[in-house]
Amino acid sequence: MKKISYFSLLFFIISHAIFAQSIDASFSQKKMRKDLELFKNIRVTTNSGLYKYRTSQEIDSIYNWAAKQINNSSTYRDFYNIISQLTDFEGSLHNDTSMSEKLNQSLKTEKSGYFPYPVKWIEGKWIMNYENEKIPLGSEIISINNEKIEVVIKDLYKYYTTDGINKTGKQIGLNYSFSRYYRLNYGLTETFSVIYKEANSNTTSQITLESLSYKNYYINVENRFSKPFDEVNYKNWNDNDIYSYKSIDKFTGILTINDFGMGNEEDQKHLKYVSFLDSIFTTIKKNDIKNLIVDVRYNGGGTDPNDLVTYSYLTDRNFSENKQAWISFNKIPHLKYIESNVPSFLRFLGVGKYNKWFQKEFYIEKENHFYQGPLSEDRKIRKPNKQAFKGEVYLLISPRIASAGSLFASMVAGNSNTTVIGEETMGGYYGHNGHTPFTYILPNSKISTSFSIVNLEQDVPKKENQIYNRGIIPDFNVNQTFEDYLNQKDTQMDFTRDLIKKNLKE
Incomplete structure (x- = not known):
């Protein structure tokens, strides 16, 4: 009986230790320093975006700040916040820092402590x-x-x-x-x-x-x-909601594209989308539509070549996905810590084929960078579609636009016949880090750190109003007004339609 009581007590203690874990629990500075050192080494050797928007002096400075912060830190939350600050400082929307799943689940069980209202x-x-x-x-x-x-x-x-x-x-x-x-x-x-x-x-x-x-x-x-108005910023799009076209009068049409996640060239979703584009742009040309509103305000990205195929209907120039692209390595660094279901001691057996692909795709070495060759699919020169629209384009943008969505919007914004309306996007005009995501797990904190490894320079022209370290800047900065917020009205669309009417009169 005593033995049963002893093991019951032991089980209770162990269970309590497991399930009472919190991000506010103590976490040793020694473990913080070890994970911080590894985190920095991973970024320096693997992340081509580390110095995209920051100088080496700025990066050194924030890591000095991080080391000093550890001296005043005692909890897991303290360290998580340090890593989050470092992650954000680099400036890439594909960067992410996540705590362990166990701790993330523990947040969801917390019964109080949260600000009550959105x-x-x-x-x-x-x-x-x-x-x-x-x-x-x-x-x-x-x-x-x-x-x-x-x-x-x-x-x-x-x-x-x-x-x-x-x-x-x-x-x-x-x-x-x-x-x-x-x-x-x-x-x-x-x-x-x-x-x-x-x-x-x-x-x-x-x-x-x-x-x-x-x-x-x-x-x-x-x-x-x-x-009712802003759920479009957070929803997962159904297939029948992803894209649409409608004419609003004999002069103007609206093309809405909420997502580019429609698969590659062989996917049925992609093929259906290409058929849709060909049909509506044939109709636009036949009906002599003068003004086309292209609404991508809620497009957070997706897959190639959906963005590029769409742009081919909106341009009169030859173009490619990017002017150049490079990575920081030719063999995957820190293999031991990369997120994988394969035990670390066996990973070398399967990594060879990935290293060979990187070496084949990014084979031009220059100043410790490994660049894509000119024959890469991403460097392929694409031509305008025969049904390409030649009238006035009114591009609607918002802070939601990212990744492939911002690449597409940047290219359209670079056209001379485009007027850009809305708010600055979260995705950059001149480039971004994208394509291939890597995730590493820091061994002591189990914090996962993710980033995309390919540093892209987008095929867009330089424009005076576009700033290197910012999102796409609109020609007309239009935000929802407070009155329209109360009435759930679309300030940007109303502004655009009024602008078109004004231009038609002129």
């Missing part, structure tokens, strides 16, 4: 995006727990990566996961002292809000006021 960025202000009796809908948040909202937002930017120093794209993540990010940065918080101003008022009010569980916060997110 917020949203509208007209330069962070507002309450939930109808409730505590804080009126649309009220501007001034501060939370004596921290100005501008400071809070800046602290949370590191959890949602974008290209270069782009900030608009980070709003996509903050609008949805503000409370989760707040918890990661500030820890569990039982109450929140909020100073706010009601809409159209200069008077501030203060209220104390009780925290919610992780689960209940996301229930509120699903019931946010703006969901």
Whole structure:
């Protein structure tokens, strides 16, 4: 009987140790330093985007900062935040930092400590995006727990990566996961002292809000006021929602492309899409449509060659996917730590074929970089389609646009017949890191760090209004107004249609 009690107690202790794990648990500085050293070595040897937007001095400086931060750190959350800051600093929307799945699941079971309501960025202000009796809908948040909202937002930017120093794209993540990010940065918080101003008022009010569980916060997110309008930023597109075309009058049509994830040349989805493009552009030409609105505001990327095939219907020039592309290695570094189901001591057996592919594709060595050769499919010269549109293009963009979506939008924005309307994209105009994702697992913290290894220079012209370390900059910067937010109206589409009418009159 005593033996049974002993093992029952032991099982309880072990179970408690496993299931009570938290990101706020202690984590030794020794383990932090070992993982930080490996993290830096991985980035230097494997990540071609490390110095894309940052000088070597800037990278050295932030790693010196990280080392000093460890001296003042004691928890897993502290270290996770250091790695998140380093990941974001590089400036690539394909960068990602994730804690272990066990700890990620532990967040979802937390019963309190979360800010209760979703917020949203509208007209330069962070507002309450939930109808409730505590804080009126649309009220501007001034501060939370004596921290100005501008400071809070800046602290949370590191959890949602974008290209270069782009900030608009980070709003996509903050609008949805503000409370989760707040918890990661500030820890569990039982109450929140909020100073706010009601809409159209200069008077501030203060209220104390009780925290919610992780689960209940996301229930509120699903019931946010703006969901009918902005769910397009977060949804997984059904096949029949991905693309569409409609004429709105005898002069103007709207082509909407919400995703380029339609497979490669042999995929039936791709073939169906190509047939759709050929059909609608034949109709556009036959009907002598003068103005084409190309709406890619909710296009987060996808697969080649869907973006390139689409562009062939919107250009009069020969083009290629990129001007150049390179990686940092010719043999995969740090194989022991790469994410894989294969035991580390066996990985050398299967890695040979991957190394051979890299060496074949990126065979031109220059200054420790390995460049694609001119015969690569990515460097292939493509021609305009015979049915290519020759009228005025009005390109609608938003912070959601990324990866293949931003490559396509950049190429269209570079055309002389294109007017770009909306908000700066999270994806860069001149290039990005993409194509091939790698994930490494840091051995002590089990933090996974992901990035794409191919440094791409996109085939776009230089333009005065396009900045190297930013997203695509619109010719007309148009944000949803507060009034249109309340009425769930599309400010950008309305602006575009009014602009077309004005241009037709002129």
